[in-house]
Amino acid sequence: MSFYHEHILPHVIGFACGQPQIMKKRSQIVPLATGRVLEVGFGAGPNLSFYDPARVSHLYALEPSEGMRRKAADAIAACPVTVELIDLPGEEIPLEDASVDTVVLTYTLCTIPDAEAALAQMLRVLKPGGKLLFSEHGGAPDADVAKWQRRIEPVWKPLAGGCHLTRHPDTMMQAAGFGIERVEAMYLPKSPKFAAFNYAGIAVKA
Known part of the structure; x- marks a missing residue:
């Protein structure tokens, strides 16, 4: 890892992911976690205060x-x-099959290089009926915003730790084999639109 990624980027991400509108989303999702929980992309622990x-x-x-x-x-x-x-990264979860009750994924899927492999790992370690709780930003539904997301993404990624602006978390989860129990999609307030479209909800392992 470079000096930037180990000593500067954690502070940049910590600031960005600790904004009030993002913390509000965390506060709505994380308290739903139960039992043995796996949080993928733990970061500096911004979700810790929300676990019951x-x-x-x-x-x-x-x-x-x-x-x-x-x-x-x-x-x-x-x-x-x-x-x-x-x-370890999300693509290498060292837990046994069907060993956790809940997976928590908040503002992480955008940065995982092989997101499909990581989602397959999350599905593997979840117990049948287990839940994936998520809040992630991603591709916007509006054509003009989506166009700017595609233009900005190549410059944005190296500055933001590999963050993708154009991924659609809900469809990626469905493609991995999850069922979407509920999802709320909206632009977060007081945020630049190219990075503000948010998907939050619950996916389940059948």
Whole structure:
């Protein structure tokens, strides 16, 4: 990893992903997690305060960035839920088949290089009937916004840790074998439109 990716990018991502409109979405999704939980793209732990220790027995926190794991140390120490950090990317989940009750995916799918492989791994480790809770930005439905997303993405990706602007999380999850239980799609307020179209909801493993 470069100096930028390990020492500067974690702060940039932490600032961007900690904006009030994004934290509001996290607060609506993360408390739904139950049982043994896998969070893919744990980052610096912005979701930790939203986990209910009465409902979550163990949290596997998958995060490949050393810089992000360093930033997460204080939040983990203060968390009442048992957190187990895993230094691997989403394409390499080292858990047994059907071993977790909930997967949490917030503002992460956009940056995973092989998102299809990562979603296949999430499906594999979920128990039958398990849920994937997600809140992700992605491709906008408006032609003018989508056009600008395609134009900006090649420049945006190297600056934002590989972040894609044009992915459609819900259709990607369905293609991976998940059923969409519910999804809310909208532009987040007070955000640049090219990065503001948000998909939040629940996908299930049949």
